[in-house]
């Protein structure tokens with residue numbers, strides 16, 4: 001990592017010049033001139049294929065991006081990451097989630113082994129019906145209470161592999177809005193429900209509030225205080241707070257595992273409970289295969305690094321501030337939300353690792369939804385909107401048996417069609433012919449032509465998964481984690497802290513106290529004062 005203003009780097013300047021040339025280039029003509037383009041800009045690793053040939057890049061651009069990563073210290077940073085050095089410099093911590101996915105025979109911390117073994121034993125007991133609820137009934141439902149990194153990762157995996165679910169159903173409650181927990185509890189049988197309170201800090205207000213209500217619900221439904229231990233376990237790094245809450249059984253993890261990188265730790269216990277320990281192990285193994293690739297492959301063939309470089313190119317040089325993720329798989333519907341935390345909490349920063357202002361754009365806005373639904377929602381904007389975006393299509397491949405279903409074939413065809421349409425747009429001459437055949441001419445034709453025109457040249461990547469299974473899912477998620485890391489290195493920011501979420505939390509505590517009447521009013525702006533008055537009136541606490 002270097003202190004030099006990134007804009008002064010020769011590679012950055014080269015990229016600026018290349019971007020000026022590329023702003024006039026068309027990807028469809030690049031395909032026409034280079035029969036090897038698709039192959040040239042496609043990479044595969046750990047069962048994941050990245051085809052970025054529809055991005056507005058050429059070899060000169062990719063080489064310059066590689067030089068930029070190198071001058072920003074990519075190689076040293078990658079070594080530091082994998083060696084467990086404190087790459088999270090504002091908190092003096094490592095970001096060593098890769099250590100959690102090493103195979104059992106690799107040298108691991110003893111404590112990692114110990115927690116994994118305890119987790120496997122507990123999962124086995126619950127799944128085989130040896131761990132019983134307070135009336136002696138086996139557990140049928142697991143409710144994970146956690147938020148952010150203590151929710152999104154396990155939720156994504158459990159949704160994605162729901163077809164593997166046997167006997168135990170996993171549910172996820174994150175929101176402090178009572179509706180989330182209430183709507184879940186209404187479907188639960190207290191005698192057979194196990195709550196997992198997942199919180200790295202065990203200080204997150206939403207999680208603790210929901211856990212308290214769940215505990216009371218159990219007591220109100222016939223359980224005694226002594227029974228709580230059968231129905232509540234915790235996953236945390238804060239043993240003291242877990243004990244203070246009254247939970248006996250805790251699965252620990254460590255401060256070197258960031259919340260949004262934690263699904264590989266005991267935070268993933270709901271995955272193992274719902275889908276089996278062997279599924280959880282396969283997830284880790286797939287991620288480990290991607291780690292090996294990322295750690296050893298040169299930049300030119302490194303899949304996560306390429307994802308990162310293409311993102312930097314689109315954001316910093318082509319001026320696309322919006323990154324859209326569209327998985328064409330209903331089971332991956334939770335992926336955009338997962339990636340929003342992973343990318344925006346990690347790289348939504350405006351100071352460098354040295355505390356200087358970052359002088360270039362950092363993370364783009366990340367958003368998305370599942371295909372084909374998204375086609376009928378926001379694809380209009382992707383094709384014809386003024387604000388162009390860069391799109392990742394994520395397409396799990398399927399087998400002949402699945403393809404016997406017409407809808408399955410439609411799923412795949414739609415994904416490929418959207419990617420091609422974004423890149424090619426619509427041939428204007430053909431459109432004029434069509435409108436002429438419809439009997440239009442003159443101004444009316446011009447008007448329709450303008451409305452129906454698709455310029456195309458809108459960059460997108462296709463990310464294929466050989467299969468939607470635990471192993472490939474592990475590899476995919478690990479690829480995005482490493483992408484985030486590489487972009488952080490290029491922008492010289494710390495991807496592993498999240499100080500930006502703290503202020504709102506503190507202020508929520510103050511405002512809550514004021515609304516409840518337990519705290520002296522602080523100095524608010526007039527808008528907040530007026531809004532609090534409205535809330536107080538609605539709550540019947542006016543003047544209180």
Ligand SMILES: O=P(O)(O)OC[C@H]1O[C@](O)(CO)[C@@H](O)[C@@H]1O
Pocket residue numbers: 147148149150198199200201202203204207259260345498501
């Ligand atoms: O696991 P915890 O400590 O409850 O935190 C939940 C989430 O809250 C955050 O700190 C943000 O508020 C995330 O980074 C984290 O994943």
